[in-house]
Amino acid sequence: MxxxxxxxxxxxxxxxxxxxxxxxxxxxxxxxIDNGELSRLQKQGAxxxxxxxxAEFTGAHIEGAENVPVSDLAAAADGWDRTAPVVVYCxxxxxxxxxxxxxxxxxxERVYDLDGGxxxxxxxxxxxAAPAADAGTGPQVALSGLPILYEFYTDW
Amino acid sequence: xxxxxxxxxxxxxxxxxxxLINVExxxxxxxLASDFGVQFVPSFVLLGSDGAQRDLLVxxxxxxxxxxxxxxxE
Numbered sequence: 001m002x003x004x005x006x007x008x009x010x011x012x013x014x015x016x017x018x019x020x021x022x023x024x025x026x027x028x029x030x031x032x033i034d035n036g037e038l039s040r041l042q043k044q045g046a047x048x049x050x051x052x053x054x055a056e057f058t059g060a061h062i063e064g065a066e067n068v069p070v071s072d073l074a075a076a077a078d079g080w081d082r083t084a085p086v087v088v089y090c091x092x093x094x095x096x097x098x099x100x101x102x103x104x105x106x107x108x109e110r111v112y113d114l115d116g117g118x119x120x121x122x123x124x125x126x127x128x129a130a131p132a133a134d135a136g137t138g139p140q141v142a143l144s145g146l147p148i149l150y151e152f153y154t155d156w
Numbered sequence: 157x158x159x160x161x162x163x164x165x166x167x168x169x170x171x172x173x174x175x176l177i178n179v180e181x182x183x184x185x186x187x188l189a190s191d192f193g194v195q196f197v198p199s200f201v202l203l204g205s206d207g208a209q210r211d212l213l214v215x216x217x218x219x220x221x222x223x224x225x226x227x228x229x230e
Contacts, residue, residue, distance in 0.1 A: 052197075053179050053186060053197075056189075056194075056195060056197060059190055060195045071180070092215065118195075119215065139188060139191035141207055145205055147171075147172045147202065147204055147205050148173045148174075148203040149174050149203075150176075150188075150189075150192070150200065151176045151177065151199075152185070152194050153176065153198040154178060154197050
């Protein structure tokens with residue numbers, strides 16, 4: 001066998017070994033992940049970052065998550081281990097997409113983004129003001145004699 | 157979302173009061189959102205003229221969905 005063929009075979013073997021190790025570790029490929037993959041990463045000790053506002057985080061968040069609003073992420077993440085897995089999520093997946101881009105541009109190697117955000121999360125939540133969906137309850141607000149529509153939003 | 161809300165705001169002027177709150181820049185508004193139990197943005201809280209909460213809508217809404225919720229207030 002020629003030397004070049006032997007080198008090619010050796011390189012192929014290395015690729016196979018790396019692939020097998022990656023698969024056996026149970027870690028999903030960086031990028032969008034679903035609830036099951038987030039659960040696995042949680043068990044492996046991944047850092048879970050809720051990039052919504054403090055008010056949204058206080059309302060309810062995924063158990064074990066830290067709150068770093070997307071506008072503060074670059075400064076907060078500067079001291080983090082860039083080789084460790086980081087999962088970001090938001091309400092429905094818009095802001096977390098931006099957050100994942102920020103982390104990737106900073107050189108983070110394993111950035112995961114929960115597809116669909118906390119709105120579709122079916123695991124444990126912490127925090128938890130109960131949704132104020134019942135008619136006739138809620139905080140006192142200044143009245144004007146007209147029905148009122150509040151929209152709560154962010155620019156993200 | 158803004159064009160839909162702006163359109164409805166103009167249409168319902170004098171009939172329904174629209175209060176638009178950016179929870180990232182308005183701390184008092186963020187507290188109010190929390191008091192209403194808002195967990196996601198955008199969210200819409202609809203109150204009757206007596207201040208009683210009638211509805212809580214979560215997520216992006218179509219103009220038709222918002223219009224139906226507003227019409228149910230009157």
